[in-house]
Amino acid sequence: MEKKISLLFDFHRFEKNKDLQAVIDAVHARYTARKLTDDEAEWVAAAGTPKPTYKFNRPKDEWK
Numbered sequence: 001m002e003k004k005i006s007l008l009f010d011f012h013r014f015e016k017n018k019d020l021q022a023v024i025d026a027v028h029a030r031y032t033a034r035k036l037t038d039d040e041a042e043w044v045a046a047a048g049t050p051k052p053t054y055k056f057n058r059p060k061d062e063w064k
Helices: 002-008 018-030
Strands: none
Touching: none
16 A cells, blocks of 8 residues: 555656646746734644634634
Protein backbone atom coordinates (compact mmCIF):
# COMPACT_ATOMS: atom_id res chain seq x y z
CA MET A 1 0.00 0.00 0.00
CA GLU A 2 2.81 2.43 0.88
CA LYS A 3 4.43 1.80 -2.47
CA LYS A 4 1.20 2.66 -4.30
CA ILE A 5 0.88 5.90 -2.36
CA SER A 6 4.48 6.87 -3.00
CA LEU A 7 4.00 6.21 -6.72
CA LEU A 8 0.89 8.38 -6.79
CA PHE A 9 2.73 11.31 -5.25
CA ASP A 10 6.05 10.85 -7.03
CA PHE A 11 7.11 14.41 -7.85
CA HIS A 12 9.67 13.38 -10.44
CA ARG A 13 6.92 12.21 -12.77
CA PHE A 14 5.49 15.74 -12.86
CA GLU A 15 8.67 17.77 -12.48
CA LYS A 16 9.05 18.57 -16.18
CA ASN A 17 5.36 18.90 -17.01
CA LYS A 18 5.02 22.23 -18.86
CA ASP A 19 1.30 22.64 -18.11
CA LEU A 20 1.82 22.11 -14.41
CA GLN A 21 4.79 24.47 -14.40
CA ALA A 22 2.64 27.14 -16.09
CA VAL A 23 0.09 26.86 -13.26
CA ILE A 24 2.82 27.04 -10.62
CA ASP A 25 4.36 30.09 -12.30
CA ALA A 26 0.97 31.81 -12.52
CA VAL A 27 0.36 31.28 -8.80
CA HIS A 28 3.84 32.55 -7.92
CA ALA A 29 3.19 35.64 -10.05
CA ARG A 30 -0.08 36.35 -8.23
CA TYR A 31 1.11 35.82 -4.67
CA THR A 32 4.34 36.94 -3.06
CA ALA A 33 5.95 35.53 0.04
CA ARG A 34 6.00 37.94 2.93
CA LYS A 35 6.11 37.97 6.70
CA LEU A 36 2.73 37.94 8.40
CA THR A 37 1.82 40.81 10.65
CA ASP A 38 1.02 40.05 14.28
CA ASP A 39 -2.68 40.53 13.53
CA GLU A 40 -2.55 38.08 10.62
CA ALA A 41 -0.55 35.54 12.62
CA GLU A 42 -3.34 35.36 15.19
CA TRP A 43 -5.58 33.80 12.53
CA VAL A 44 -3.15 31.00 11.60
CA ALA A 45 -3.89 27.59 13.07
CA ALA A 46 -1.10 25.27 11.87
CA ALA A 47 -2.63 22.24 13.59
CA GLY A 48 -6.19 23.07 12.58
CA THR A 49 -8.98 24.63 14.53
CA PRO A 50 -10.00 22.63 17.61
CA LYS A 51 -13.65 21.80 18.14
CA PRO A 52 -14.97 23.65 21.19
CA THR A 53 -15.60 21.38 24.17
CA TYR A 54 -17.99 23.68 25.97
CA LYS A 55 -21.75 23.14 25.80
CA PHE A 56 -22.89 26.75 26.02
CA ASN A 57 -24.69 28.40 23.11
CA ARG A 58 -24.82 25.20 21.06
CA PRO A 59 -27.79 22.99 20.23
CA LYS A 60 -28.16 20.03 22.56
CA ASP A 61 -27.57 17.52 19.71
CA GLU A 62 -24.03 18.91 19.31
CA TRP A 63 -23.05 18.24 22.95
CA LYS A 64 -20.30 15.66 22.61
